[in-house]
Amino acid sequence: MRLIKTFFAVCVAAAMVPVALHASSGAPVLPEQSWSHTGIFGSYDKHAAKRGAQVAVEVCMGCHSISLIKFDQLRALGLSEVEVKKLAEVQGRSKNDRMTSAMDETAAKDSFGVIPPDLSLITKARKGYEDYTYALLTGYPSEAEMELVKKVMAKGAISEQDALEVQSALLINAHDKEQMKAKLERLVGGANFNKYFPGNFLAMPAPISAGSVQYADGTDNSLKQLSRDVVTFLAWAAEPTMEERKSLGFWVMGYLFVLTILLYAIKRRIWAKVH
Amino acid sequence: MSTIMEWIDKRLPVTELIKSQATEYPTPKNLNYWWNFGSLALTVLIIMIATGLFLAMHYKPDAALAFKSVEHIMRDVNFGWLLRYMHANGATFFFIFVYIHILRGMYYGSYRAPREILWWIGVVIFFMLMGTAFMGYVLPWGQMSYWGAAVITNLMSAIPVVGNDLVIWIWGGFSVADPTLNRFFVLHFLLPLLVFGVVFVHLWALHAVHSNNPVGIDAHDDKDNLPFHPYYTIKDLYGVGVFLIFYCYFVFFAPNAFLEADNYIPANPMQTPAHIVPEWYFLPFYAILRSIDFLGSFSKLAGVIAMVFSIAILFILPFLDRSPVRSFRYRPLSKQLFWIFVANAFVLGWVGYNPPDASLFSGAIPLILIGRTSTAIYFGYFVILWLVTALDIEKPRPVPKCL
Numbered sequence: 001m002r003l004i005k006t007f008f009a010v011c012v013a014a015a016m017v018p019v020a021l022h023a024s025s026g027a028p029v030l031p032e033q034s035w036s037h038t039g040i041f042g043s044y045d046k047h048a049a050k051r052g053a054q055v056a057v058e059v060c061m062g063c064h065s066i067s068l069i070k071f072d073q074l075r076a077l078g079l080s081e082v083e084v085k086k087l088a089e090v091q092g093r094s095k096n097d098r099m100t101s102a103m104d105e106t107a108a109k110d111s112f113g114v115i116p117p118d119l120s121l122i123t124k125a126r127k128g129y130e131d132y133t134y135a136l137l138t139g140y141p142s143e144a145e146m147e148l149v150k151k152v153m154a155k156g157a158i159s160e161q162d163a164l165e166v167q168s169a170l171l172i173n174a175h176d177k178e179q180m181k182a183k184l185e186r187l188v189g190g191a192n193f194n195k196y197f198p199g200n201f202l203a204m205p206a207p208i209s210a211g212s213v214q215y216a217d218g219t220d221n222s223l224k225q226l227s228r229d230v231v232t233f234l235a236w237a238a239e240p241t242m243e244e245r246k247s248l249g250f251w252v253m254g255y256l257f258v259l260t261i262l263l264y265a266i267k268r269r270i271w272a273k274v275h
Numbered sequence: 276m277s278t279i280m281e282w283i284d285k286r287l288p289v290t291e292l293i294k295s296q297a298t299e300y301p302t303p304k305n306l307n308y309w310w311n312f313g314s315l316a317l318t319v320l321i322i323m324i325a326t327g328l329f330l331a332m333h334y335k336p337d338a339a340l341a342f343k344s345v346e347h348i349m350r351d352v353n354f355g356w357l358l359r360y361m362h363a364n365g366a367t368f369f370f371i372f373v374y375i376h377i378l379r380g381m382y383y384g385s386y387r388a389p390r391e392i393l394w395w396i397g398v399v400i401f402f403m404l405m406g407t408a409f410m411g412y413v414l415p416w417g418q419m420s421y422w423g424a425a426v427i428t429n430l431m432s433a434i435p436v437v438g439n440d441l442v443i444w445i446w447g448g449f450s451v452a453d454p455t456l457n458r459f460f461v462l463h464f465l466l467p468l469l470v471f472g473v474v475f476v477h478l479w480a481l482h483a484v485h486s487n488n489p490v491g492i493d494a495h496d497d498k499d500n501l502p503f504h505p506y507y508t509i510k511d512l513y514g515v516g517v518f519l520i521f522y523c524y525f526v527f528f529a530p531n532a533f534l535e536a537d538n539y540i541p542a543n544p545m546q547t548p549a550h551i552v553p554e555w556y557f558l559p560f561y562a563i564l565r566s567i568d569f570l571g572s573f574s575k576l577a578g579v580i581a582m583v584f585s586i587a588i589l590f591i592l593p594f595l596d597r598s599p600v601r602s603f604r605y606r607p608l609s610k611q612l613f614w615i616f617v618a619n620a621f622v623l624g625w626v627g628y629n630p631p632d633a634s635l636f637s638g639a640i641p642l643i644l645i646g647r648t649s650t651a652i653y654f655g656y657f658v659i660l661w662l663v664t665a666l667d668i669e670k671p672r673p674v675p676k677c678l
């Protein structure tokens with residue numbers, strides 16, 4: 001019986017733990033970010049989300065829509081009516097319009113080959129959630145990394161040392177040099193490369209870089225800061241009712257704990273005569 | 276008050292029914308907490324029907340509108356997010372409870388005479404639930420909804436002669452599309468109400484033969500039984516309280532834990548997701564389906580048959596188990612087989628979750644081999660249980676004479 005129990009425990013554990021499987025895809029591990037809105041006590045960082053709304057409208061919405069949100073709803077993040085109107089005008093909309101991009105879908109398809117996905121639910125619609133969106137925005141090769149790629153490609157053959165260097169910079173598997181070379185060639189040729197996009201090549205060129213947006217309050221506008229802000233905004237856009245949900249949840253849980261303890265006490269009392 | 280009740284009772288004996296079937300209904304006194312899961316499943320069924328009714332008032336079963344209407348419920352309908360998350364997570368808890376309920380029946384021999392019909396009705400309910408859950412998952416019209424529907428309905432094409440025509444008939448066209456969504460909505464609305472009806476037949480059958488119990492012998496007299504109220508009303512209510520704590524944790528704090536990220540992408544018939552997985556509660560059966568891949572052109576049909584048979588085999592379980600003793604508590608061999616069966620179900624689920632071309636230890640053990648082995652163990656349980664009991668290999672331990 002002990003053997004059976006051990007077998008049982010091992011099987012259940014194996015089923016629960018995601019064992020490292022050698023599947024066909026080997027997407028790199030996403031760096032874990034800390035967000036104020038995750039976890040059971042989490043709430044949105046309104047300041048970041050407000051800044052992120054500006055990034056979204058001025059940068060992302062050049063191509064993408066966020067159609068499940070209306071401009072006027074941005075006031076929930078602390079934007080004034082005037083600020084909302086100004087942002088709406090960036091895309092030629094008014095404050096009661098949905099946040100749709102000024103670029104039309106046929107034009108987008110002509111330029112990029114695909115219709116840019118709507119971003120309303122993007123942080124819920126990708127494995128890795130917010131961390132993935134952040135990784136994607138910050139995962140385009142930097143200038144230094146491009147220099148490295150050019151240097152390696154100029155030599156012709158990729159040495160072991162170069163392969164490892166490229167692997168640590170761009171997160172491409174160093175074991176498969178053929179594939180690495182093919183990827184670097186495409187990259188040098190001008191294709192859009194991203195460290196975290198499955199398969200690395202995507203239709204979207206690097207959307208933001210340091211300084212893409214000027215914050216009115218002078219907040220740092222490095223790539224990391226802009227990305228964090230816009231991801232915070234997108235997380236809010238994906239679920240504006242999250243804070244209401246969590247705060248109601250605490251009352252419900254508190255009530256249920258008291259109720260269940262009482263039910264247990266009554267159960268004990270009633271059954272005392274039987275045992 | 277009492278005169279009103281007397282007037283009614285003369286015409287419709289309500290008081291008598293409540294007394295005999297609820298408050299004074301004799302129930303074995305030794306039922307353990309595994310016997311809570313029937314009432315818990317009923318609780319979830321009621322939650323599902325109630326939330327589903329209100330969701331249906333705001334949902335649009337139209338391929339162009341369905342996805343957006345779900346987000347409309349999430350954002351614009353008062354407490355719509357609560358309705359939707361209760362409904363989505365309710366499905367998960369429903370299956371957890373039904374699985375435990377079935378396994379409890381298997382462990383304590385609740386399927387044995389005279390409870391075969393009670394057991395069969397349970398299996399019918401399980402089939403109906405699977406159909407309901409499958410069609411419900413299609414309604415949000417996300418990528419996993421769409422492609423899950425495409426993969427599963429396509430299985431029908433394996434049926435000889437009529438298969439292809441049958442699939443077109445089910446789809447209402449030449450692919451999963453608007454007509455499919457519309458009819459799945461209608462059936463998803465209808466089936467739970469039928470389930471509710473069949474649950475009452477299940478209870479009728481239960482009350483005809485009364486509950487089994489952990490010892491597995493018949494409860495004889497008043498000494499063995501307790502009136503259902505207050506003993507089991509309070510025990511069931513306490514169980515509901517514990518359930519609601521776990522359930523509400525997921526509803527309020529981790530509502531997407533059991534949902535696939537891909538299903539927040541609107542359905543796109545032109546783009547297949549990299550990896551199509553069914554909901555967690557179908558994974559073991561999905562693994563059985565995929566494990567039959569060695570029969571050439573018959574693989575698909577054989578896989579479908581194996582998958583259906585993996586549940587339908589429960590119908591004949593009452594006749595496979597020939598032991599003179601009901602409860603596995605006194606059956607050392609059966610007990611070991613049972614726990615292997617349970618552990619194996621987890622392995623099957625894990626196999627079903629991973630891509631079919633995956634492998635363990637850098638390709639040393641292809642997943643498909645594990646899947647085939649686990650499928651063999653799954654069906655092996657029923658065969659070996661039959662052999663062990665029919666050939667009297669198992670020597671049961673002595674069973675108490677009373678509860």
